[in-house]
Amino acid sequence: MISHIFLLLARHTKNDRRSKKLIVAIVIVSVAVMICIATFAFCLLRRIRKGRYRALLSFIRTSHFEESLNEKNAELPLFDFGTMAEATNNFSADNKLGQGGFGHVYKGSLKGKEVAIKKLSKSSCQGIQELKNEITLIAKLQHRNLVRILGCCVEKEEKMLIYEYLPNKSLDSFIFDGGKRSLLDWGMRYEIIYGIARGIVYLHQDSRLRIIHRDLKASNILLDAEMNLKISDFGMARIFGVDQVEDNTNRVVGTYGYMAPEYAMQGHFSIKSDVYSFGVLLLEIITGRRNGSHPQSPNLNLVGHVWDQWANDKAIEVIDPSLGSCYPTCDVLRCIHIGLMCVQDSAIDRPKMSAVVAMLENDSAHLSPPKQPAFIIMRANQTFESATSSTEPEGTVSINEVTFTMPHGR
The missing domain is CATH 1.10.510.10 (Transferase(Phosphotransferase) domain 1)
Structure with a gap:
């Protein structure tokens, strides 16, 4: 009887060891998978971000603009077109603040903050040159009496600048x-x-x-x-x-x-x-x-x-x-x-x-x-x-x- 009890305890201990090994193996595999997913996501986001900067740099350099940007001085945050469309209710007429030869300006909301988005007309050559000029200058200017630019969007044919929103408009x-x-x-x-x-x-x-x-x-x-x-x-x-x-x-x-x-x-x-x-x-x-x-x-x-x-x-x-x-x-x-x-x-x-x-x-x-x-x-x-x-x-x-x-x- 006693020998039978010891035999059962030995089998139970052996099973516990196997269970612990299984649990450890599952944890290790799970952590490894999570690390792989996180690494992949990080690389993907980094690649997307670099791709956007390459698009921005390509845009700046296409017409031999006088000062090219590189990734070290391109300090302007970049946004995708979908974010811009969502911010302006798909560029609704109700959100339009004004327009000019360059295109239209819309009121939008980004992360709960009101902004003004200048959307460049696809047919505006003068506007393209002006937008390039602003992108080149903006990271270098900080003064209480100068308007702040919060970011830009350069995606395929769409080109936009995002400014701080000033409710009293112009002088x-x-x-x-x-x-x-x-x-x-x-x-x-x-x-x-x-x-x-x-x-x-x-x-x-x-x-x-x-x-x-x-x-x-x-x-x-x-x-x-x-x-x-x-x-x-x-x-x-x-x-x-x-x-x-x-x-x-x-x-x-x-x-x-x-x-x-x-x-x-x-x-x-x-x-x-x-x-x-x-x-x-x-x-x-x-x-x-x-x-x-x-x-x-x-x-x-x-x-x-x-x-x-x-x-x-x-x-x-x-x-x-x-x-x-x-x-x-x-x-x-x-x-x-x-x-x-x-x-x-x-x-x-x-x-x-x-x-x-x-x-x-x-x-x-x-x-x-x-x-x-x-x-x-x-x-x-x-x-x-x-x-x-x-x-x-x-x-x-x-x-x-x-x-x-x-x-x-x-």
Whole structure:
């Protein structure tokens, strides 16, 4: 009987050992399978990610763009087309924020955050070049007064940029709207002027690169929920070397009314081209009018009208009536003075943006008398692009519907 019991215990112990070995074997195999699956998934995701970057790099290099990216400096997050479609409710018309020659802009939601998605039109050659430019620049620019780009999508024929969403849209929707213009008191307008100036100083001298924006205008100044401004749209921007201060181009791009005369007529641009555009923008903010034909001076645009009033000691008459009398007259007139210094005909006479910021910060800083600007009579706020013909000398362009005049102040 006892021997039988010992025999049963021996068999049970042997079975336990076999069971433990089986369990250990199952665990080892399971862990190995899980490791293999995880490794495969990691490699697959890495391959997909590299594939997207290769697509991005291929896209950047296809037309011999001036600066190629590599995987080390391609810091912009990449999203697939499906994510973009889901974020915008399949690019619903209800989500559309606006459109232009480049394509459409949609409001979307990514990971619970509101974004603006610029979807490039497949037929827009100009838009492709601008998108490449923004991708090249974006990882290198960080400033409170510059719009942030959160990512991009480059998948087959689809090309998109994802920006932070700014609910108050662009500055032109306020200053050129009779109903909304009164919402901007002088304090808010001054902060917008000052913020634009600081953003340009960053582009010209404080960032890792020296950048000429080339398309500063009211519609490219965006406003967040607290009315803080963000300079946007770097599609036409140009990168300068550390010691470079000017350049020439046969392809003049920009917007009527904001282009410096030397750039519009000769394709010559520099940091002073942005200074001119800033001056026009400053005068628009103060007057609440576009730089087009002025009703009180039909033969002059806004810049010409402001100069004419300034030369006749009537500059106070150009101030936006919607401001009422709730503004410091001396401060506003000082800003008009600065604006006229920025739109002087000769680029040499215009101050640098760092000097403009100093003038805005220090009321006691000396302001030199402005010289007459070159008045450009043209349709306001119309995008302009021109290239030289084969018969024109290099560095010159022909422009239709543009007239330069030099009227004398009384």
